[in-house]
């Protein structure tokens with residue numbers, strides 16, 4: 001009896017523990033993300049700072065479009081041609097997730113194709129895969145058009161998924177088969193490498209069970225985005241404004257006196273018929289109804305000196321790795337093509353012993369998780385094998401970098417806030433009133449075309465409203481750019497001309513039905529399901 005009683009007590013304790021964790025999690029995801037905190041941890045990408053890092057244009061009284069957020073989404077949407085555009089940024093330019101991420105342009109492909117197909121049908125799943133894949137060349141051509149290809153460090157890489165668990169590897173191989181059967185063209189670069197070949201070819205540790213390789217890309221996200229913002233500022237000095245360190249603190253709906261939205265900032269107020277929310281993990285600060293739909297999540301990153309025996313560049317400047325050590329969570333690695341060829345290692349999700357609960361709803365990017373930091377700092381020789389890693393590297397003469405970073409293997413550790421979509425699909429489009437929670441301005445306040453200014457009454461914009469592109473769940477570099485572009489076409493009322501029907505996956509649109517259905521409780525099931 002004593003024994004049975006202990007078992008009941010144990011079960012009860014576990015049940016209560018789970019309940020408490022569940023309650024804590026519920027509380028965290030329901031609360032406001034707040035405004036981005038001042039003094040974020042120092043991202044290696046954002047050094048040296050861009051010349052426009054702290055740019056403050058004169059705050060206009062009115063703009064045709066106000067974009068809140070200067071990351072990759074806000075920048076994709078930004079323009080100044082024939083319309084007045086203001087970008088409001090709470091901190092320095094590109095200081096959110098984009099300036100703090102892993103730099104991978106690695107679309108999830110075989111990884112979630114089977115579940116996309118099951119949940120949305122084959123045609124929709126394939127459109128999503130093609131949309132993600134298109135980002136590789138779209139980011140390249142954007143960088144090329146703006147003349148910043150070299151500084152953006154855009155490059156094609158061989159992407160290598162590494163497995164240590166036979167169950168995970170077998171499941172991944174089965175998914176590759178399904179992906180190849182339905183999308184043979186898109187899957188042509190996918191190859192399975194069993195243990196011996198994988199260890200030899202990619203110079204990995206002896207406990208590697210196998211790899212799946214395909215092609216992907218890598219980029220310097222901060223230089224890409226700030227490079228484009230700088231070009232826009234010089235190309236459209238009269239119509240494009242960027243106010244950094246100017247948070248939008250509230251949005252008021254139109255009144256009988258003001259037929260526009262009124263946005264408040266510490267520098268003053270601005271009116272506009274179109275508000276574009278490009279705030280990703282912070283979206284639900286200004287959009288309360290998106291709480292527990294787009295949930296902030298703190299990710300951790302590091303920049304590390306490679307071991308001396310890793311061939312430099314370990315051909316890894318043209319390779320990226322994802323290390324799958326367990327069912328949920330992974331570590332991801334790229335290598336910089338310049339400087340000390342730093343290894344940019346991120347992840348550690350679910351390596352911190354509490355299954356990532358600490359990261360969920362956490363918007364404090366002024367520090368990083370010590371446990372994940374310790375994991376990231378120690379794990380690289382284990383992934384490549386001690387022999388392949390060799391001695392620790394010797395500090396180079398860092399020139400103008402001298403004294404900027406730590407001197408050991410790990411030069412920098414930092415964190416960033418990403419936005420998890422609870423149905424794992426990004427949210428893009430006009431916000432229905434039930435989601436924005438605010439009335440829309442009257443139709444007469446839409447942006448006017450040149451023709452209209454000349455006396456002809458032709459509206460070029462969509463009816464006024466609030467718009468969003470956010471919730472990329474850790475894969476912003478393969479969703480955000482074209483989401484921002486699609487959103488621009490929607491706001492300008494050019495969906496047909498922009499061919500959105502052909503390339504934009506409608507499943508990402510924000511609808512009342514989807515909003516009602518998206519539930520945080522289903523997130524874990526969906527993740528386990530994959």
Ligand SMILES: Cc1cc2nc3c(=O)[nH]c(=O)nc-3n(C[C@H](O)[C@H](O)[C@H](O)COP(=O)(O)OP(=O)(O)OC[C@H]3O[C@@H](n4cnc5c(N)ncnc54)[C@H](O)[C@@H]3O)c2cc1C
Pocket residue numbers: 035036068069070071072073074088089090091093094095096097098099100101102103104105106246247248249278279280281282285286298299300301332346415416417418419469470472473474475476477478480
């Ligand atoms: C550590 C980490 C690693 C990642 N690695 C990768 C990767 O390798 N590949 C990949 O595809 N994706 C990665 N991601 C995800 C990717 O970085 C994001 O999905 C993407 O950058 C989101 O871009 P965004 O422009 O929508 O948001 P952000 O870049 O976060 O920009 C939002 C901006 O809005 C500003 N803002 C917020 N609230 C306000 C306000 N009220 N007023 C004014 N401004 C405001 C913020 O300061 C911020 O600058 C990673 C994310 C993190 C955090």
